[in-house]
Amino acid sequence: MEDHTGIRRTRNATSELVYRIRARIREQELLPGEKLGSERALADSLGVSRSDLRNALTVLESDHEIIRKIGRAGGIVISDGRLERNINTVESLPTIARRQGMRVSSKVLQAVIAPASVSDVRLLRLPGEHPMIYDITRLRYIENRPLSLERSHLPAYLFPLFLTRDLTTPFYTMFERDYGVYPCNVDETLESVVGDEQENELLQIEAGTPLMRIHRIAYASDGCPFERATDVYIADRMRFTMHHSGYVRLSATSTQNMTK
Template identity: 60%
Template sequence: MRKIGRAGGIVVSDGRLERNLNTVESLTQIAKRQGWALQSIVLSAVVAPASASDMRLLRLPADRPTVYAVTRLRMLGDAPLSVETNHLPAYLFPGFLNRDLSMSFYGLFQQEYKIRPQRVDETLDYAPACDAAARRLHVPAGAPTLRINRVAYDQQGRPCERATDVYDAARIRFTMHHSGFVRLSASQR
């Protein structure tokens, strides 16, 4: 695939979205910067009782044991990229299910609730596509997928999102950038 680059040059792409694991930004922002149109199709959106994991990871108060459980299919161009399942503390986001859930959640958090994710803890691993994910991603059951489990924290250090993203491994590339160099002493070499 060829695209016109930001500075007027031609960018050659292999059709994969590149996601940096060192940043806290929405998938919408990442795709836009790379010249992609990202769409979100809401598959389900409900108020649900928090699971034990939700209670622990989202640090939900005992008197507020509910989450918004939202599952979306993320489309890159005209093809499925990922299935994203979010659990959001309902008390932090009143009326969230009445918002346009096809938009960037991080954008909604900031615009509507003045909540800005500052830090995320993410775990990336491989998972063969289960039947449901395979149907949604248009891949064979058992096809390689990459799964991210994430907890995002706002500017006050509160957990504001627990999510699992399952990506078609052929549509995404993950990168990390490190700065600084640690010099080892002679005794450490």
């Protein structure tokens, strides 16, 4: 009986602490990506032990309300369960997820070598009379839930024997490590769409569910295009951001011309 009583008290204390932390998040109007603080500072401010705090944080993390990050830039970060991806990034999806305390995995649906299409030849600047590409389709998961479909066209001449490798691992890591191709720049377009029957089935979503489709051309450090890809994300599981480092200041003359 004493053991059951102790467990019940612990659960009640954890529930109360979860309530207090949620109340603090609401009061401070913290947004996804903002920090609630470090474990030590939060425990001190709430007047609880770090072990009790960790019990409450485990509940919040399992509900995708916070993420605990370690390291110098770590702490308790507000989350809404979405994966945040910067537009025009050259980082792989697993790398982005790992930094946010999440895990992305992949399942290969198709991996074939095929003749390049007219648009492949143009956009990937493929040499030769009859160039070939790798056509690879992967289903990506975030914390074991479907996240996106990714279809990549890769120049076969750049990546010999690529289909013999583990295609569930990040492509960009293999490009750098095994082929000396270093991703540098990307051109991307993003549009809101709804999926077709096959996409909905693979992503395990209802017809009409909003999706975000990204068309991407990636370039190596020498300016050579090495990937043409289309990614289709479930919209409510992603957040897309854009960060600008500066702005162009218009002259007074330019401003006047724009208002005419």
